[in-house]
Amino acid sequence: MNTDLKRSILVVDDQDNWREALTSLITQEGHTVKTLSNFEEAEKEISQSAFDLVILDLRLVDTEVFNVQGLELLRLVKAQKAAPRVIILTGYPGSLRKGVEEYGADALVLKAPQGSRFDIKGFKAQVQSLLQHKN
C-alpha cells in the first residue's frame, strides 16, 4: 500500500502454515519477507543481515517447555546495536510476560487470543506502526 515504506521483515516460525500466511499478509503491504523455521538459521541470519522488523514465534521447538530458544533469539535480536523492532507472535500466551518484560519485545500478538480468531487488521496495524516508529 505504502511503497515509501518498503521494508525488510524477518519471520521466524516453525509452523509452515504461519510462515506462508504471514508472508502473504506482509507482501500484500509491500514489504519484503524472509522466513526461517529454526533457531540455528535465525541466529545466523540475524548476525549477518539487518531487518527493520522481526516477527518471532517464541516456541520454536515443539517439545520445549520453557521456550528457551525463542527467548534466546529475542535476546540476541535486542542485543544488536541497531536492534530492529520485534513482534512476539505466539499461540501460547502463558509464558509470555516474563520474556517480553525482560528482553523488551515491542509488541505481542496472539495467534488465537483467548479462543478467538487471529486479528488480521490488528496485526497489520501493529506492523505498520512499528515500522513507522522505527528507531
Added chain:
Amino acid sequence: MSTSLERNQAEALTKLNLLAQRLVAEGSPVTRILLQKIAKSAKEVLKADLIELYEYWEDQKKFELPQISVGEKQKPSIKKVKIYDDDTVFKLIHRPKPLYKKNSAAEPSFSAPYAIARKDRPSERFIFREKIRSTAAIPLTTGNESVGLMFANYRTTQAFLKRQQDLIELFANQAAIAIKNARFFQQIHDQAAVLAELNELAYNLLSIEQFPEVRKLLEKIAQSAKVVLKADLIELYEYRQDRDKYELPPISIGKKDRAFQKTTIHQEDAVWQLIQRSAPLYVENAQDNNLFTASYIIKRGGLTKERFVFREKIESTAAIPLRTESESMGLMFASYRTPQKFTKERQELIELFAKQAAIAVKNSRLYYYVNQRREALTKLNQIAQHLVSIEESQNTRNLLKKIAESAKEVLRADLIELYEYSQDQNKYELPQIAVGETQGPSVPKNEIYADDAVFQIIKRPEPFYEENAQAKESIFMAPYIFQREDQPANRFVVREKILSTAAIPLRIGNESMGLMFANYRTPQKFTKEQQELIELFANQAAIAINNSRLYYDVNQRQQSLADVNRRQEALVEFGAQLSSKIRQGETPIFEFIHEQATQFMDTDNMYIAKYDSATDMVHFGLFFKNGQRGVVESRKAGKGRTEEIIRTGKFIFIATRKESDEWYKQPGRAEYIGDPLASWIGVPMRVGEKVIGAVATYHPTKDYVYNEDDVKILQSMADLAAIALENARLFAELEQALKKIAESEAVITRTSIAADFVHRLNNLAGTIPVWVDQIRDHLGSESLKDKKLGDYLDNIESNTDGLLRAAEKLKFSPEEQDIDIQFILESLVRQTRVQISANVRVHLMEFKEKLPVVRAVAAELTNAFWSIMENAIDAMPDGGTLTIEAKRIVDANDKEWVEIQITDTGKDVARADIDKIFLPFYSTKTGHIGYGLWRAQNIIERIGGNIRFQSEEGEGTTFFVKIPALKSN
C-alpha cells in the same frame, strides 16, 4: 560401613588363617623333622639298613615329599612320581596289611630286573633300585585312607618275628599320624583361602548390577526425567567410592553415539571432579567448558581408552552428583544436544530426579549389605561344620598305652607311667598311663609346685636316671613327702616303693609335655644302650602327646568357631527378620531387639534410646525395668552413659558395681542419681559414621552378669537394628517421594497433552482466517457482491471461530485470574485457626489500604501461602504466635507490588539449613517431606514474584513474599 558382625567374621577368618599359615609354614618342616626322627629311631631300634617313608596322595596317585630316607643307599632317591595300578608299590600301598618279605631277592617285583623289564616309560615309574634281601612294607593308613608307605629294608635275611613286626608297625603308625596331621592343616589352610576369596568376591558384587528391580526403578526415574526435563540423554552412573570406579551397566535413556564401559577413573579425570563436587554442575554450553570438550579427550593421549571420557556431542549438560550425607554414589547427567538455559526451576526439577536416583541406589546398597553378609556367613558355617565333622582319629590314650606296653615289654620294667603336663597351666593332666602293678592308686591331677621333684624333672632338658633310690636321700623317698609341711596331700608325690627309676621328660623342641617313668623294683644299671631304648619310647610318647595336642588345639578352635557361628546364624536370622519389619515402623523393631537379646543375655533391665540431632533430645523407644515394660520421658542430651555412647560411637562395658561407681567419678560425667547399677552394657546404634541411638542392658545389683561376648552380640544386633531403622526411614521417604513424582507427573502429562493439543489446533486453524481474508482481497469487492460467495466465506470464518473456542475450553490448566490477596489471607487465617493446636495464635494485621489486584491461579497461590504458614506453625511445636501482614509497596523503578510477611516466633532456621530450605524433600521436621516451600517458591516465581526469609536468633523467622501488582489498563 563396618558392623560388629563383620568384625566377628573377619576375626574368625583371621584366626583360622593364622593358625593354618602357622601350621603349614612351620608344620611342614616340623612334620619332616618328626618323620625323620621316626625313621631314624626306627632304623636304630629295628636295626634296619634303610628306612624309607613315602607320602602318597590317593587322589593324584602320586608319591610326594617328604620322602624320608635313613641309611646308606646305592642309588639316589627317586623324585616324586606318578604310580600306576599295576605297579608293585601301588599294590603295597593298598594292602590292608603290612607285607613282610623275608627274601625279596627271589621276588621279581622287588629286584632290579623288574625295572628293566618295564618298557613303558620306566623312568617315570616308581621302581625298586636297591639291592635288598628282606623288606617290611607297611602301608601308612589312617582310617580308610592310604597316606603313604614305610619300608624297613635289610640287606641281610630277616626272620620278622612277631615282636619285631609290632615294633615296625608302631613306627609306621607314628609316621601315618604325622602325615595325617600335616594334611589336616593344609586342608584348613585351603579352606581359609577359599573363604577369603569368597568374601572378596561377595564384596565385589556390591552393585546395582545384581539388582534388576533397582535397575528397573532407576530406569523408570531416568525415563521420567527424560520426558519431564526434555533432555536428549539421561545417564545414571553408579560409583563405588572404595573402588574409584564406575560400575556397569550404567543407565542410559536416549540415543547415544558411543557406548561406554566401566572403567577406573583417575583424579584428574573430569568425572572425578564432578563426583567430588557436592553441588551440581550446570553447563549451558559444553563446547566452552574445558571438561567437556573433545580437546580434553585428545589431550589425554594414550590413556584415553581406559578412561572415562565424554564422547557424546552435547551442547548442554547438567551433571548432578548422587549423594547422601557423606557418600558419593554416582552421577546423573541430563544432556542436551541443543543449548539450554538452566533456570532455577529447571535445576530444581533436575535435582529432584537425581535425589530419587540417589535414594534408590542407597537403598539397594543397604539391602545388599545385609544379603551379602548372610551369604558369607552361610559359607563360613558350612566350612565350620565340615571342620567339626573331621574325625578325631587319634585315640591318644590308647596309643600311649600301646607305647607304654611296648616299653614295659622291651625295657623289662615293673611299672611304666606317663604323665602329661600342661605348661601353661602348670598342671598334670590325663592321660596318666600306668602299665604294670601299682601299690596304690594313681594320684589325681594336682597342681605341682616349682620345688616339687617332678617339676624339676620335667624342667630338665636331660633324662634323669636313678639306679638305686634307696641308697641316698632321694627326692623319691617317702620321707620327702613328710618334710613338706605345706599341704603335702595335694602334692604330686611318688608313692611307689621303687629302687630304680628312669624319669624321662617328654619334650618336643622347648616344650615340656610330660614325663615318662620307667620304674624298677630292683636296682638297675642303665647302660647307654638301655638309656637310648628308654628314650626312644619316651620320644614316641612325646610325639603322640604332641599330635593329640595339635588336634585338640584345632578342635578347640573348631568349637569356638562353631559357637561364633551359632551366634552369627542367630544374628543373620535376626537381620533377616528385622528387614521384614521395616514397613511396620520403629516400635516393632525395638521390641524385636529386646525379644532377641533375651535369648542371649539378661535383659530384665534394658532400654533403647534414639537420638534426634535436630533437637538434641534422647527419646526412649523401649524401656524394661525388672522385667516390666515401662515408660521414660524424653530428655535433653546430657552427660550420661547413653549420651556418651551416642557422642563417641563406642560401647561401654561395666562389669561391677565398683566399676560403675568409678565410671561416674571421671571428669566430664554427670553425678549418678538413681537406682543402683552394677553390670552394664551399652552399645551405639550405628549407620555408617552416624550414631542414631544406643541400646543398653544392665543388672542393678549383680556383678559380672555380662561378658565380652554379650557386648559383641548386642553391638551386632544394635547395628543391624540401626540399619533397619534407617532403611525404614529411607523406605518411607522413597515411597513418599515416588508418590509425589507420580502425582506431579500425572498433572504434567494431563496438562501438557491438553496444552499441546490446543496449541497445535490454534496454530493450524489460526491461519484459516488469513486465507479467507486473502481470498476476499483477491476477489475484490465486485465478486463479493455475489451474496452467496460472501456467505460461504463468512461461514468458514464463523466455523473456524467455533473451532478455536472449543479448543480453548479443552485447556486443562487452571486459568489465571485477578486476585484479591486480602480475601485469600482472611479466609486462610480463619481456616488455620480452626485446624491448628490451641497454643499457636494466628494474628492477621489490619490492612492499612486496599491491596492492588494480582494475577495468579487462585488455588495455587492459596496453596503457596498455606505451605509457608504450615512451615511456620511447625517451627513452633511448643506454641507461639504467627503474624501475617500484607501491604502495597512501590519499588525504585516505580513498580507496584504486594508484599506479604509471615512471621513465626519459633526456633530459627539453622544456619546450615539456609541454603536448603527451598530444596525439595528437605525438611528439619520429622515425619514430613519438605516439599511445601519448594512448591511455594515455584508458584510465586512463576507469577513473577519472589520469596525470601530472614531469621533472627531467638526471635523467629519471617518469610517475605513479593507479588507484582496487575497493571491497570
